[in-house]
Amino acid sequence: MATLYVGNSFNETLVGDLSQLDPQTRRIGGNLSCRLVWLMEPGDLLVSPQPISDEFLAYASWLKGTPVTSADVIVPPPGEAGGDVLMADRLRGARFVDELRATVAERGLDRIVPYCYDQIIASLARDVGIGSREASVAFCEAGGADLLNRKTVFRALCGGAGVPIAEGLVTRSVSDAVDFVASFIEAGRSVIVKQDALECGHGNEILTPSVDTVQLGAAVLTVVADRHAVEKRLGEQWPRFSSNGRDPVVIEHYLQDAISLGCEVDLTGESAVMRHTAEMRMTPVFGGLLIPPSSISKECDTEFSRYALELADVVHAMGYRGLINIDGLAADDGKTVVLNEFNGRLGGSTHLHWIGRTLVGDDYLLRRHLISKNDLKANSFTSAVAALKRAGLAFDPERGEGVILTCDHTAQSGAVEYCAVGADVAAADDYERRLNLLLTSR
Known part of the structure; x- marks a missing residue:
């Protein structure tokens, strides 16, 4: 099975009025498709809103052990909103669709995995010959993804499911x-x-x-x-x-001093399966993750997971099949746990889960702690990779520890994303501390 990935991370369904976001936020938001490179296998193709640097592709290919090159990334012509994000007009251009259809046939692609499976993606899948009559696709064709990325719908479903919200x-x-x-x-x-x-x-x-x-x-x-x-x-x-x-x-x-929590649930099978829970780093908006959470008790984590799975079961019954990210808050020193948002799409931890399972092992949640951050300043991706190696911080596949640069935003904002992998919280913290010292001392 070969896959067509589509990096529609900022689009009409997820953002609404794009004009409310400043240009740099749009550039970074569109470039989140860079994370999808980690999921790609030989023969896969990625539709990206922006070019992805050869340096990042080579780096990810080395760690993955499977090559991904610029020939595996296709960028549609700019649209009315420019070339930062994949809006509908860029994915519906007749010439682009014709070229993509030919490439899909040439590569034998038979599956489509977008960041968000909205109606635009459903139409694109049909146009390029990866259509499906599955009920889950029909749900998305009818606008189901729009429902699962609305805070109003979230509150209504939580009320029906009886799970706590603010x-x-x-x-x-x-x-x-x-x-x-x-x-x-x-x-x-x-x-x-x-x-x-x-x-x-x-x-x-x-x-x-x-x-x-x-x-x-x-x-x-x-x-x-x-x-x-x-x-x-x-x-x-x-x-x-x-x-x-x-x-x-x-x-x-607004629950003051609450700890922000998140999780990713897999709804592709016959029932909801928790992939992982996480603690979200808010700076003040989303800026990274700690997987698994380190600032809450196991009892608090279990309670959050239970509520998230109860809500996920409702979404599964609606007909959605795919990944869903569900967020929550732990307030009053963990005595109060509420859910506060969901998004029926890939999320900020999807590629980190791949990294954990593939580079560490299926049991990575039991043996490792992951700390990610989305805006580490760097002059260039190449110089950041070299600095990690010189300082002895680069991820070591043999030991399953170290720092991985997970996304290259140097062209968009002069920054990279990273994930520090340690045997425990202290080890992951130490990798991050040494990384920050390395950059501030330059």
Whole structure:
């Protein structure tokens, strides 16, 4: 079985209004398709929004033990939004579709794995000859992926499944939102306002009565002292929160000092299977992972996993087959666990799971700890690889430890992503500490 991968990590389904994101965020978001290189086998093909550097392809090929070259990556012509991300117009261009159809036939590709299996991907699959009559594909063709990347749908399904979520409100009414938020502010509590369709915390804003509130999980924090300030801020920002009136807005109690959790669940089979749980590093939006979590108890992790699987069972019953990422929060020193978001797509840990299983072993969660970060500054990918080797930090396949550079953003933002792999939390922490010292001393 040979696979067509599609790096549609930022698109209409996952982002909504692309104009709300600054150019660099769009460039980095589109370039997340670089992570899919880790999943590729000989003969596979990747449709990427941007070219992937030969240096990264050579590095990943060496660690994987299987070659992936620029001939295995195809980049469609730029679209109306430019060449940063894979929007619909880039994937529907007649000339591109004809060329892709020919390549699919030549390589014998018979499976498609996109970052997000939305209606655009379903149409592309049919157009290039990788169509399917499976019920799960029909679910996606009918817009199912859009449902599974909406915070409003998430809250509704959690309510039906009986799994805990933060106290909140879903509304299209500014006045209802003002009443709800003002009641929290007047009680000395904070809220987080979320856009329905925007990932990684970019569309979130914390409204708080205190200047001491720590900003996590939101791109913006605003201090509002009273109802008048709440009314003013919501009135000003409602077009942004609601994507110009297109979507309802989600408002939730902001759980101060909570630990952000995530997990990836496999729904491809007859039942939901937990791949791994993780602790998310928020800086203040998503910036990396700790796999498995290291700041919560086993009991807390078990409770989070149970809630996530209960929700995943509901999604499975709806007809979705694929990976789903489910996030949560552990508050009150782990005494309170709630779920707070889901995304029916590949996620920020999909490639890390591949790295763990393939480079360490199927039991990597029992024998290793992984620490990732998404924005390590580097002059070039080649110089970063060389620096790791000189410092003795580079991943050693024989020992199954060290630092792996997992994505090359040097052309987009002068940074790389990395994953430190250690025999325990202390060892992984030490690799990361030495890595940061290495770069700051240069």
